[in-house]
Amino acid sequence: MPLRLHAGAVVTPPGAPYEPNQTVLRYHRDLVELFGGKLDEDLLRAGGQASHTLMADLLVGRLAAEDVRPDLVVLAAALPDLNPVRSVSAYLGLLTGGRADQCFSVTEQGLGAAFTALRIGAAHERTGASSAFLLAVLEQTTLPAHDPVVHDGVPLRDSGVLLLFDSGTGFGEVSSVARLRDAALLGPRLTALTAGAPRPLVVAGPWTDPAALPSGVDCHRVPPGSYCTSVWTALAEHWTRWREEYDTLVLCDTDPRSDTAHVAVLGRGR
Template structure:
């Protein structure tokens, strides 16, 4: 008798914005660390943001959502923090702090330096880990905060606010989530690729687009994330639209890195 086909599925998603700032944003280590990073590139510090203590702590933001994401205290086997904009606690790995707040104290690490693709990489790694048999529940924490404490070397889309999303992925019968990434520097061509992929899923499949992709058009039946949250926007939309009764395609395009990423939820 053939073994039952099982996969990792996104079963829950919660999202929230955060006001104010974290105490860590006023810690002198943030100024020292940022200055060390920016000095070789001749980038001046944003003294106004450092003096005001602007910015939020990814550990605090994620911990505030974990209880909502795991209300019954279900233990997780894996926790991955993914982010694009820098944290305000550079010397303290937020993923390890989050593990201590998560039931089960799961294995934890972070994914960064991949732009918007970091969220998709985290999900792909969780699916790979699941296939080893050592992960029945994974928690993906996605976070962005709005303060960049040095001048950017080129124009960048900074978040309008501090926001975090937690995705709970669990072992389930049937096909699991699928992540696909391709090099695609052109946003309009990226959107055409997404439309083709969505069409192959059938007429009942939903399509969620990041604000970056929807700038090139919104196909009939698709929904687009609001501008202002370049990393968490489409995942906030997923938290509002997650529905196990129909397939979903989630898509984002990172213009600076020329990467198109998609997530298929069967």
Template sequence: MTLRLTGAAHRAFDGRPPAPADPYLVRIYSDMAQLYGTVFDQERFERANRNTFSDLARGLLDALPPQPDPFDLVVVASDVPDFEPRVSGVSYLTDALPGTPPGFALCDQGDAAPYTALRLAGQYAADGRAGRALVAVMDQTTTPANPGPPRQGEDARDGAAALLLSADGPGAPIGVRQYGGLTRADAHALLGEALPGGLGSLFVGGGLDPELVAVPSGVTVESAPGEFPCSGVWALLAERVPDLAGQRRPVVLADYVPQGTDEEKGGELCFCVVDFGAAAA
């Protein structure tokens, strides 16, 4: 059974009003830093946005139209775990969505996490266990260790994307593929070879250079905003769903996640085809 994309949303989140960091979290991260032989930067933590995954999930639901029908599955995908260990974005969504769906989180896969989440949701649907699913993708700038740009800085924002999926009814069929053991050059070549016929748009993450992908003429190519490394390509999709649906052509979203040096061929290519040309009304 193929999952279909029935809706999408993306929201950006600024920081909370200034407030002292929770002493409990400061103690936890100070102890962890000492354990790993580094130093916890409390000053940077004080300036951080401190939006939890539950905060991002709440904002996502506000950005979506009302969802009266029950859900069967929730998957939260992120590069790193929530900085706040006492709350759960998955549990928040499970309680907030109709049907009280089971849910779980995926992280520590870099920006490949959303693609893995979609594959897992698709397997649940194929097994007859998920007629409706929500995949939420989180970009959180508040981390206990220095995350490096663009996940830090005075102007850094958090971001989150929601993908509404259904095994029955209207929507555009989706398919996901992931290939490991690739150099960056390998990934660009393989992506160009795998693009479907009649492609309308290609959205790529920061790990890919669109100029190095062999794209047929007439295809619109866009790079995701760097401030949202994990949710950026899904933000492009969410912003353009009405136009893309009207064009009725396939759309590809792709990311390359380095997992070693090019000599080690440790990188992973992930891409998702959303076939608006085969969308059911």
């Protein structure tokens, strides 16, 4: 049976005081200097200190998942964790029942990481390797060096999303996930996807060019303030209402670093 959305949870964690860890500082310093930069402890001190571990704890507590335990856990992130030596995907697997045979992360793809993770989950279901897939999209903005996406535009908030998919029919069925090498291709793709789709809604991230959105189609525009969690936060917050009003959800966003666009389509199913 196709992969479909079962439950979702969102968290914007509260700030916490800065607690320097010399081992982690040394790691950050070596990494930043490797690329010609310099560690900025003032940036670390000013951040919200919302680690992936903290967000995982808060999200699992809010996930209305009944008795479904994932057998695949994938964590997607565009920005690094506060403590890069922790395996938070494995920790999430333990928090959600310890049944997952595979727990891993998708990173170094900008906001495309979450779309890739969804594609992986759908592929595992098609091969029979998974029937309950947990997608975690985590974004913490306490960084050891200046980052233009985080520090030069609209301030990004720390945020996390959990989406639980299972095998079944009904609303939220994963139909397709695609990466477009050029953001200029997004407009034609959205037009094609919505032209014959039943009751479509386009969910556009804040980095999407408004000109790419098809006319005459309902659109939910995610406000600025997030990078990779944008459309996934909206999906987790609104999907129970959207399933009453729409049959097709088209999620899209454009990565400001690479100018690649990403699209995921969720349908009504049978």
